Amino acid sequence: MDERIHEHARTLVEWSARIEAGDDVVVQVEEGAHDLAVAVAEQLGEKGANLVATYSSDEVTRAYLRAFDGEFEADPDYELALYEQADSVLVLKGSNNTAGSVDVPGDRRQAYATARQDIREARLDTDWVSTQHPTRAMAQQAGMAYEAYKDFIYDATLRDWAALAEEQARLKDILDAGETVRIVAEGTDLTLDITDRIAVNSAASVAYDSHNLPSGEVFTAPADTAGVVTFDVPMTVQGRRVSGAKLTFKDGVVVDWEADQGMDVLTEVIETDGGSRRLGELGIGMNRGVDRITDNILFDEKMGGTVHLALGRAYDACLPEGETGTESAVHEDLITTMGEGSRLEVDGEVVQADGTFTWE
Template sequence: MVPTKEQLTKYANLTIKMGVNVQKGQALLINAPIEARQFVHHLVDEAYEAGAENVQVNWTDEVLTRKRYDYEPLSVLENVPDWAVERQMTHVENGGAVLNIHAPNPDLLEGIDAEVVAKANKARSAAMKDYKKYIINDKIQWSIVSVPTDKWAKKIFDTDNEQKAVEDLWKQIFQIVRVDQDDPIQAWKDHNETLFHIRDYLNDKQYDSLEYSSDFVDLTVKLPENHVWAGGGAVAETGTSFNPNMPTEEVFTAPDYRGVNGTVKNTKPLNYNGNLIDDFKLTFKDGEVVEFEAGQGGETLKHLLDSDEGAKYLGEIALVPHSSPISQSNLVFFNTLYDENASCHLALGSAYPTNVEGGEKLDDNQLKEKGINTSLIHEDFMVGSAELNVYGVTKDGEKEPIIKEGEWAIKGV
């Protein structure tokens, strides 16, 4: 299908009103690839219709990104100009909302030295550390959505028929984010209520730990005192609600980064900044990755784990039913926004401070005292399957099913 103007307008309206939920008089920054320009034009219209002011678009071009890695010395790739940081910081410091269009080419940096990519990413993450605090602490509204791009669509459907791949991906995206429904906004409100029910149930339980078991996972995860489960919509510091990820099928919290033990194997590939990592296994002891192996992208995985001290520890545990719409598509999207919502997943690196009571008011040292990991990175990887069981362990040692054979075992879901 070729998306119609009506469909694009419907998707843009959903993104602006239910995703980032820009307010009257609020500035909006849209970060987007140039291939998304048609959709971005609709987004800008909808943003102004909602009363936004000072709508800015920061364009990226993957062809130029690849050329930089092909020709520039590492010293240039590691140099993040002050103006680039200041642009983002000034926007969020003044209360602006941020919308990211995430549609990466999974093979963009294939063949580039993994160490070069890792050092460039580390420099960029370090430069943007203060900006990212506005995101991970929900100080502002922010959201991430995707639209098809040629290379991404061809990778998913493994075809040289570019036009058909893009059309097929549009169809999948419209179904998964509920744009194909008569009232997408109401559909999202209903969906959020389901996730809120699960979130509230788990917050009331305050399990001491979780136990994962399947052919891919044999893991025990300690949970911090006063941990907070989140999922569906979020609320910014101003009190404005928004949906950070569209799609989203998860409820998530932070583990006690010191209390993770066991082994995990991935169930879907990880696209890490233009390089694929697949068939990998991680072994945790007292929270730290002490052993790892990978069938593809081993060097990339090594450099990811070496990003900083916190990169070898977990910052997020997320629960997703195997019957989620993304999973039922039977596609591997090579895009974390989509693949993470097809499967229970874990994240290496930084936790969201909001996943512990009062965490948004704590500095890094105070967070670590509570067992909340800090890092320059946050990388989700998928471990869910139709065979996965997840049990909540109470402080009395009782085990209660949360996920059974890939599906929710919680009443009322």
């Protein structure tokens, strides 16, 4: 087995999830992530943690959702209890078919997601971490040779996270003290109210309220949004291609939208529920180890010189105590490039110009 897989597992268990002896850990294993699951299981065994492994597959989900005819049971107790009792959930992504559930009807997908909202909340209440094992399907989606894709994955994942956390703290401090963010780029002039919001230094560890490995971003939850944003990074959303998406906000709500491709899935996301018309996240990418777009949101949204905005659910870590942010059954990220001529302002002060931070 590639030694980098063992290093990946050690980073996940020790740095990211901070697993300790006696912790109850659920490991969700996608079909292509078997080798990483073996390495993670070994690490958990050495830590003296308790392991329950579950199997995840888009093709299995597709078969179930296409065959099911009726009302989905809301948050079945047997599954809800698993996550309510867990200390940590480790999600090992590794798809063998990135379009495995593309033909599931949108209304069926929405109904299933809505019925499982409490399960999702229970999982998010744990020290959960999501990570990516390289597969040939993901390499193909990224337009890369498999060996080159593995190098890309590990360059982005096996980093000096403590050093990156220190750098990202500079941006966190600026956002925590700020009230207004303005994003200006080609086709974009968007203003976001972040008054009293809390920015998360997402340094790939639950110790930083960060739940992705790799990570490398600072994110917060806007309270209000106005203006227009164009997302120039093509993405796969719910198994379908979306490119050239453009959203117009007024009083915090999407009032108009269009897309060069994928208008149907964009509409499905926006119309999921009341919260899906609002932004739940503003994220600023800072991981320079992610040096190209690969059509994988776990990596693409962390790329230095990009900004991503999520429609739907806001993370509690960004909210003052006692305040409720955007609630939704979805959290769908879209990305725009901060290239030449762009700028990111906080309270009128330029923090980033042409994709480069003022301190870089």
